[in-house]
Amino acid sequence: MEKQIIMQKTDLIRGSVVLGILALIIGFFSVPLLGLAPMGKLFFPGQSIWEIPMEIEDTMIISDSSLEDQVTVYRDNYGIPHIFGRVENDVMFALGYCMAQDRLFMMQMARSLTRGNMSAILGEDLLEIDKYNLAMLKDYYSVKTYKALVQGANTDPKINTILQELERFADGVNYYIDNTPTLPLEFQLLDINMEHWTVIDTISMGKYMAEDLTWSLEDLYHLVIVEKMGIEAYNFFLGSPRPYQIPVCPNYGNFSTYEFIHLNQTFSNLNDSIPLSSSINALYYKLSQFPQEQTRSELGAILGSNNWVIDGNKSASGYPIICNDMHLEWNLPGIWYQAHLVISASDNPFNIWGFFLPGVPYPLVGQNQFVSWGFTNTYFDSMDWYYYTSVNETHYIQDGKITPYKYINYTIDTKEGRTIKYKIKLTEEGPVFSDFITDSILDSIKSNNIIACRWIAHNVTWELKAFYEYSHAKNRADFNAASQNFWLPSQNHIYADIYGNIAIRPTGKVPIRDDSLLDDKRFGKGVFPYNGSAGEGKWIGWLPFAELPETINPNQHYLASANQIVAGPDYMNAHSNQTFQTYYSNGYRARRINQLLENATNLTINDMKAIQLDTYSIKAEKTLPILLETIKNSADLTNEEVQILNDMNNWDYQMNLARWEPSVFKLWIEILKEQIFQDELNEWDLKDFIPYISDALIEYLLKNSFLDAWFDNVSTSNTESVQDTIQTAFHRTVNALHSFFNTGNFDEWNWGNLHQNIFNHLTNIPGFGVGPIPANGSADTINPSYGNIWKNGHVSVATSHGGASERWICDWGNLNQSISVIPSGERGIIGSKHYSDQLTLFLNGDYHQNYYLITDFQSFPSNLIESRIYFKKEV
């Protein structure tokens, strides 16, 4: 009996211990860790992540009463949907379904960010980001645009068609959401749901792109730097035109290389006309530290693009070939979704292929059977900042009068279950941003001054109508009519059609400012913040569409854009009151494309591929010989340095990852730039300005001796010559590379060890991305990747987070050979074979066929079909 009692006690203790251990383990796997869903829920049996279908079922049949007719979707060997249907509304439904299958998380993130809804899905930590996004009025004007669309649908049949199609697209997305048992991995990891997609969400994607490409604090920064460096230096660095620009539209003359330094030379005293500037500086620095602005400034350098077109005189096929690669941030999944829509309506058939933004049912770039078009960013200045004298919490001075603020009220529902009221304060121009600065030191400044902005996206905008019309255009006239609806973000529209026409037009709304209150000689006009309290710089209209520069079928038989200046001196002089671009690229990519195309003939798709993949540095071609010539006879060179200089003479200027010359050249230029400008910048207290200085200026300095004073280091008593400065930079380059690679054998200083590409997952969760991978090229090559290798006096690896976000070549002489590639994959499902399959192609410089000429599903080769979805009308 006693023994039994002891045993019972021991068992009770054992049982408790065992139960405790069990509870501990289960507990550990049941609680969220590191902000992710509980590990047990994710990995252990029972609705775990392993139940997420990686691939699409071989055959699916979807019946729905809303369909009017049958739609057949065949996905090809890259998972790209080819959608065949008779009724366009049904095709939109199918497209919505396919996009949701592939890119649901991306769509959720993009709309939540744009519409200020992040704290509802991820928690209150993101409340400030939501407020910032709401204050940009992206959501406000998306809703307004939707209302305008609904209203317009009553009177305009085309708007009615578009609205119906957008609704059917949303229905397709929502059909998927309602009928999928398991949401993609990201939803499970973050423990979030997917609410229904709406037409407003689709509209908000336009604002998303507009923010990506046109929102900027640039005007505020211009004021900061001009105050510090003076107007003459400002003009030297940022005045327009900048050196060696070959304009997008070639029919308005060319800039001579000297012109840029002499234009816009006379100005009144800026400091007199902007009395509040010192407080603007303080507010600018605070605003630019806001996380969203910091990310933007880090990514700013990678936004660019190339497009070009040749006509039948230059192509082997006798028809135009159009090419486009847009440069954006790289992510997995990538920003573009490829799709092929075949609408076989008997009265109006269309065969549309293109790059879609997930959430938008029309291609932004692509082709139909009549026309093709591509984009590069134009950088039209479509944003202005205004400063005002504040009166009190509720009033400010506008046009000299005490004026009450207007307000937009929002309620933000957070994941934690709270409802937070948020009030956006508006001046006559737009939302007030100085309230985002929470800093007691700045309180006194803030109580006297406020900053607000007016932005192109603060309007009901019609770019969705333009996208619909592009994909349904039958000729140049249709395309032009469509372009008039293209508000934002401004793009250089390259064009080729089946009739053999080629054209380019920088397109987008350009605001006309009322500068009548400004002194005639006052430098500004949209470049610096305006004094809103004095009523300066009101937007009084838009530049008429017909006045945008345009080139059609030029004598040179080709057209090319790579974010350079839009037009030559004839155009600029005729519009001297107008600000077009306050930023544009240094022009190296445009120069190289022009160099490759100007004398070429008999060009084929393969030649076009070679140009898109080109990593030849025209910057090196133009500057390296001068650098070598300058110091070749110097007595102060070591044997190693002489050897390097001699061998550099034989370099082919290819930024090849397996070569050492790119490492030396790139570092030499970076150090030289620092030596030329750092002394002046330090004197001006503008240490952070270096990245804003165009490398084309270095080329200009090297070629123009009247600017030699820049080479002198103003912080020393000696006068350094051009040769001294170049040579010192060279010494430092060799020493820095020597110590970085830990070897004097310069054959081992491979560019690929210093320059790498990375493709992160959208959430930046490591492990779901690809890279870093050693890469050819640099920021100035046609095939670009970015990053500087000289940081804080040391060599470090440059990791590029962006570059070509798609490559597309379309030969109108042989449409079946049209090819494309994206640096990710069609399916944003981590683990799918199409998650990063095209990235492999991309990195190898390969492309895939678009199968554009397959216009009915019966003739689709069965070996290319990976899966089938049949959409049927439910009876």
Add this chain to the structure above:
Amino acid sequence: MNSIQSSSPTQVESKNLLYSFLLILAISFLIWISTFVPFWQIFVIPCIFGGWWFKKGSKAFYSIALSTILGWGSYYLINFIKNDSVNLSNYFTGLFLGNFYIGWLLISFLLIIGGFCGGIAGYFGFILHRIFQSFIEKKEGNSSI
């Protein structure tokens, strides 16, 4: 320990009835709670019942652990085949181990955790049975006095 063998047929009968009653109660309970408790949490309850019938604690542990590994393994296998999700395990080892895309390691780890949980639950079932038994015996002893 050997009370079942020494019990009379009627006693065994009534005990089986009790067990069946408890089992039905438990299964109903499981169905009820499984609407909001994930499977991997409620699986310990059948493991406890499984362990109940073993006469040696170590056997209860190993057998139930092995059964769990087999059960979970089948679940993973079926899903990998059905959903092609084996790739996903590679991405997760990449995430946890940094660029080591070896999914079988993660799956092995999950199976070990599952097996351990199942085994412990089985052992707990065995202990529970023993406590229950001695409690019955104690009661029987008391009633005979």
